[in-house]
Amino acid sequence: MSIVTTEQGFLARAGLDRLIDALRARDYAVIGPRVRDGAIVYGSIGAAADLPTGVRDAQSPGRYALEPSPLARQFAWANGPQALKPLVFRPRERLWASWRTPTGELHFGAAAEAIEPTAVIGVRACDLAALELQDRHFLREPFPDPAYRARRDALFLVAVHCTHPADTCFCASTGDGPEAESGFDLALHEIDDGFIVAAGSDVGAAVLAGLDLPAADQARMDAARAGVAAAAAAQSRALPSQDLRATLLERLESPHWDAVAERCLSCGNCTAVCPTCFCHAEFDEPASDGIVSEHYRQWDSCFTAGHSYLHGIVIRAETRARYRQWLTHKLAHWHDQYGRSGCVGCGRCISWCPVGIDLTAEVVALAGEGKA
Amino acid sequence: MTLHELPAPAEIVERTEESASIFTLHLRFVDPARQAAFRSSPGQFNMLGMHGVGEVPISISSDPDETGLIGHTIRAVGRVTHALATLRPGDRVGLRGPYGRGWPLQEAEGGDVVLVTGGLGCAPVVSVIDYIMRRRARFGRLVIIQGVKHAEDLIWRQRYEAWACAPDTQVWLAADVGGPHWAWDVGPVTVLLDHAEFDHSKAHALMCGPEPMMKAVAERLLADGMPPERVWLSMERNMHCAVGHCGHCQLGPLFVCRDGPVFPYPVLAPWLRHRSL
Ligand SMILES: Cc1cc2nc3c(=O)[nH]c(=O)nc-3n(C[C@H](O)[C@H](O)[C@H](O)COP(=O)(O)OP(=O)(O)OC[C@H]3O[C@@H](n4cnc5c(N)ncnc54)[C@H](O)[C@@H]3O)c2cc1C
Ligand code: SF4
Ligand code: SF4
Ligand code: FES
Numbered sequence: 001m002s003i004v005t006t007e008q009g010f011l012a013r014a015g016l017d018r019l020i021d022a023l024r025a026r027d028y029a030v031i032g033p034r035v036r037d038g039a040i041v042y043g044s045i046g047a048a049a050d051l052p053t054g055v056r057d058a059q060s061p062g063r064y065a066l067e068p069s070p071l072a073r074q075f076a077w078a079n080g081p082q083a084l085k086p087l088v089f090r091p092r093e094r095l096w097a098s099w100r101t102p103t104g105e106l107h108f109g110a111a112a113e114a115i116e117p118t119a120v121i122g123v124r125a126c127d128l129a130a131l132e133l134q135d136r137h138f139l140r141e142p143f144p145d146p147a148y149r150a151r152r153d154a155l156f157l158v159a160v161h162c163t164h165p166a167d168t169c170f171c172a173s174t175g176d177g178p179e180a181e182s183g184f185d186l187a188l189h190e191i192d193d194g195f196i197v198a199a200g201s202d203v204g205a206a207v208l209a210g211l212d213l214p215a216a217d218q219a220r221m222d223a224a225r226a227g228v229a230a231a232a233a234a235q236s237r238a239l240p241s242q243d244l245r246a247t248l249l250e251r252l253e254s255p256h257w258d259a260v261a262e263r264c265l266s267c268g269n270c271t272a273v274c275p276t277c278f279c280h281a282e283f284d285e286p287a288s289d290g291i292v293s294e295h296y297r298q299w300d301s302c303f304t305a306g307h308s309y310l311h312g313i314v315i316r317a318e319t320r321a322r323y324r325q326w327l328t329h330k331l332a333h334w335h336d337q338y339g340r341s342g343c344v345g346c347g348r349c350i351s352w353c354p355v356g357i358d359l360t361a362e363v364v365a366l367a368g369e370g371k372a
Numbered sequence: 373m374t375l376h377e378l379p380a381p382a383e384i385v386e387r388t389e390e391s392a393s394i395f396t397l398h399l400r401f402v403d404p405a406r407q408a409a410f411r412s413s414p415g416q417f418n419m420l421g422m423h424g425v426g427e428v429p430i431s432i433s434s435d436p437d438e439t440g441l442i443g444h445t446i447r448a449v450g451r452v453t454h455a456l457a458t459l460r461p462g463d464r465v466g467l468r469g470p471y472g473r474g475w476p477l478q479e480a481e482g483g484d485v486v487l488v489t490g491g492l493g494c495a496p497v498v499s500v501i502d503y504i505m506r507r508r509a510r511f512g513r514l515v516i517i518q519g520v521k522h523a524e525d526l527i528w529r530q531r532y533e534a535w536a537c538a539p540d541t542q543v544w545l546a547a548d549v550g551g552p553h554w555a556w557d558v559g560p561v562t563v564l565l566d567h568a569e570f571d572h573s574k575a576h577a578l579m580c581g582p583e584p585m586m587k588a589v590a591e592r593l594l595a596d597g598m599p600p601e602r603v604w605l606s607m608e609r610n611m612h613c614a615v616g617h618c619g620h621c622q623l624g625p626l627f628v629c630r631d632g633p634v635f636p637y638p639v640l641a642p643w644l645r646h647r648s649l
Contacts, residue, residue, distance in 0.1 A: 096378055098423055098466060105402075106381040106423055106464040143377065143615035252646050279619035282612040286424035293424040297618070307620060309610050311449040321648035329622065336625030 007205055009213025010220060012194040016048035016074065019158075019186075019197070022207055023119040028156055032121035033080070038066055040080035042087075045121060052077060059166035059347065062356030075122055075190045078166035079346055083127045083275030087118065088151045089134060092298040095147075095282070099292045113147065119156040123184065125177030126169075126346040128159060130275030132183055136338045137278050156203065159184035163227040165235050168347030170360055173238035176344040178231040189224035196224050237350075237360045242341060244363060245332040250371040252324065260362055261320040263355050268301030270349035270357075271326065276334075276342045279307065302326050327359060377615055379421050379466030380406050384459050385441055391527040393448045395457060396433065398441040399467060412436050414499045415474025415606060415634045419614050420444060421466030422455040429611045429629070431496040432470060435503055442467070445495035471614040472633050475500055475578050476604060483574035484512040488589050490519045490561055490581030496606050497580050498528070501535060512575075514541045515568045519561030519585065523551035544568055561585055562592050572597045578634075580606035587644050590637050603637040624649060 011019060023030050034043035035052050045051065051074040058065045059078065069076060094111040101107070131152075138148040162171075162178035171177030180187050185204030189196040196216040199205035216224075241247070271277045281300040286293040300307060303322045308315035316322050334342030343359070350358045386398040397420075401407040412418075412432045421427040434443030448457040459465065477500070485504060489497045504511050516535055520526050526545065536543035544564035546557035557563055577593050579586050586605045593603055609621035609628040616630035624643035626632065631639075643649050 098379070098421070100423055100464075104462065104464065106466065108378050108380065108466060110378055138617065140616065143617070145617060249642075252649075278617065280612070280617070281620075282427070282618060284421075284424055284426045290424070295421075295427075297613075300618070300620075302619070307610065310608060315609075316648050318648065325622075325649070333622075333625040337627075 007208060008196055008198040008216055009208060009211065010194060010216040011188075011197050011211065011213055013072075013074075015194065016051075018211060019207075020045060020048060020121070022210055023121075023156065023158075026117075026119075026156075026207070028117050028119035030119050030121065033075075033077075035066065039064060040066070040077055041082045042120065048074065051075070051122070056164060057166055059168045059351040060356075061168065061350050061358045062353055064351045073190055075160045075188070076164045078162065078164055078169055079124050079127065079348065081273050081348060081352055083273075083346070083348070084120065084123060084131050084155075084157075085134065085275050087120070087155065088131070088148055089138065089278065089280075089299075092296060093147065095295050095297055097292055097294045100290075111147075113150075115150050115154045117154045117156065119158060121158040121160075123157050123159045123180070124162055124346075125159065125180040126171045126174075126344040127275055128157065128180050128183035129171075129174075129176035129344040130346070133276045133334075133338060133340070133342060133344070134278060156207075157184045157186075159187040159200075161187060161189050161224075161228050162231045163190060165231050166347055166351070168237065168350040168358075169235050169345060170237040170239060170347060171345035172232040172235045173242075174341060174343055174345035175242055178235075179228040189227065191220055191223045191227065193220075196220060237347070237358070239331075239341075239343065239345070239360055239363060240367065243335060244341070245335045247363075247367050248328050248332045251366050251369065252328070252372075254366055254369045254372040256362070256366045256369045257320045257324045259365075260323045260357065261318065263357055264319050264323050265355060266303045266319045266322055267354060268303040269352050269354060271301040271303060272299065273348040273352045274330075275346060275348070276330070276344065277301075281306070302329070327362065330359075331363070377468050377613075379419070379427075379468040381464045382442070382467040384461050384463050384465070387459065387461060390445060393457075394445065394527060395448070396443055396445040397456070397459065397465075398434070398443050399465065400441055401467065402464070410442065410470070412442075412470040413474040414477060414503050415496055416470040416472050417614075417633065418442070418444065418467055418469030418471070419611075420446075420452075420456065421468075422452055422459075423464075423466065425455045426452045427466070427612075428452045428456075429471075429614060431499070431606075433495045433499040435499070435506065437506075443499075445498070469614070472629055473631070475606075475634050476576060476636075477503060480576040480578075481510045482512065483576060484515065484570040486515040486517065486568065486570055486575050486577040486593075488517045488519075488561060488577060488579040488581070488586075490579075490585035491521075491525075494518075494580045497578065498531075500578060505535075505538065508539070512540070513570050514538075515570050515575075516541065516543045517546075517561060517564045517568060518544075519546045519548070519564070519581070521548045523547045523549065523554035542568060560588070562588055565589070565592055565596070573599075575602065577603045578606075579604070583607075583644065590641075594637075600637045600641070604634055605637060605640055606634045607632050607640070 032045040056069040159180035388396040550558040621628035
């Protein structure tokens, strides 16, 4: 693993505000990790002091909690529930409005949205990989989504390579982390006394040049490399392979799906936190005036009955079939649809499952059951 | 910023009552340029939107070469389709499409065509019959096989009787449960394949209806020597977006809205084997 570009510089910890100011000077709204309601989520960042210093997350199946940390670092934690997904694929979004005139004419108008250039600080490698997967889905020809495109193009991404993975993380096994390799404008290695900043795009290089940083010395470079290597080594979970297509599709009738269904509540939390899940529902909301109706799309989950409803029948009526759909879509059919697994190893579905179902353990159990 | 897939207003020019719950809307885009630019092939579908209620996928039942009106034959089953059933000439709906991949009618030219439908009248297949009847010389024998549950479920009885008299055309009907005026077979659709005469090696089979019926017929045709890639099925799944984004229509690796709804049997076979996919 290496730092992606040769253009790099050392930013002392006290100088982090210079980076934030430089982004703001380029008219970006700056957002980054903030502690809110007991979790680290993205919010508006005015200064480096807003970043979550002195806390870290404790995660395990079915559990996420913040705890005090003695480290004087801003990024010594692993991802909270929120990924980049809501910034590009909105949880709820108006697609169009229709209205009827008194003479019975019907008109349609596209939803207009002012899109603000946004810089995101603290993006993790797994979430960059997930964003790239969402790009493959939403920007696919012949119907690339223009709203997604516009919001995507307005993003400036400042990655921070992971040094403190959670117990639930397994990005090393999916090949998506802990070091961000591409997809960012700037990437930071956090070390004891500050950051090594590298550029990953032309606009990132321009911001970096403007900061006029001294080159990082060898000792700091070594510390950075050691930090991500230790993060990879610290991960205790893993998927057994980056291509589980055959393994899972040979086991579509395994009794193990029933065993998971005995625990799974079909609540859909896993799909809500997953940074690659793209399912959504569309529906009309008529205004009370009876004239205007708005057409929305909103995140949906394959764990709902409505997801597979056809008048009179629900195709995936049982939890067994829904969990099978989620896992085989994520780990098998994504290969057919988008050329790789749909899982980036972020571990969110493990931490945020109310009953602590762990997909890595379920895959291992399924594989052990033999083909069925 | 605009969205590609904005519906456009279309006016109901004509409405045909097909049965107590089935009706056909003949539509025309309000914008003449949009109407002139509309091109579809049999088996494709549109999203039909009822203002303030919602959108549903409905097959295009009109002939693609007749650019005058766009036909949709609809069975009122639920919220949106019941609302569509109230529409009268002059009323307007939102229309976007056409979407999906239709029947392989060009590939089927020169050989026999076997159409198998189950359930209550299948609009996607009726449009194929009309299509072939208008271009009769280009196709070999036409075999129309339709299965219904109860004798009284058969709609378009006169049309079946008229087709039965057309040259080189066979009509075979079966009801699971017959009745006093049912002159045709009683039993599953597959029994009709015993009567049908066509050249398995050169025919294309096109079917739509309940999945277990299509699966049983496909297996029977394969056993009789029909090459699997000549057997085509039209699939139905819940659909919201029609453009491969919302995920609702997935069947294994397939997005039915984008990759189908019509698929050759080998593409579907691995997934039809399993229940509740
Ligand atoms: C490719 C395709 C072509 C079709 N062509 C025709 C046709 O030519 N004529 C016809 O009468 N019907 C057709 N259907 C079925 C038709 O779309 C459903 O009957 C209709 O969506 C039911 O909507 P509803 O609101 O009236 O029913 P409800 O039972 O109230 O359904 C509520 C919602 O569930 C979804 N839904 C329910 N059933 C279906 C279904 N079978 N397919 C897709 N989504 C569904 C829709 O979003 C619907 O609005 C087709 C379906 C597909 C997928
Ligand atoms: S499946 Fe779970 S671990 Fe994989 S990307 Fe989705 S939320 Fe993260
Ligand atoms: S696996 Fe867990 S989070 Fe996902 S639906 Fe089941 S109970 Fe909910
Ligand atoms: S209907 Fe939305 S993906 Fe097919």
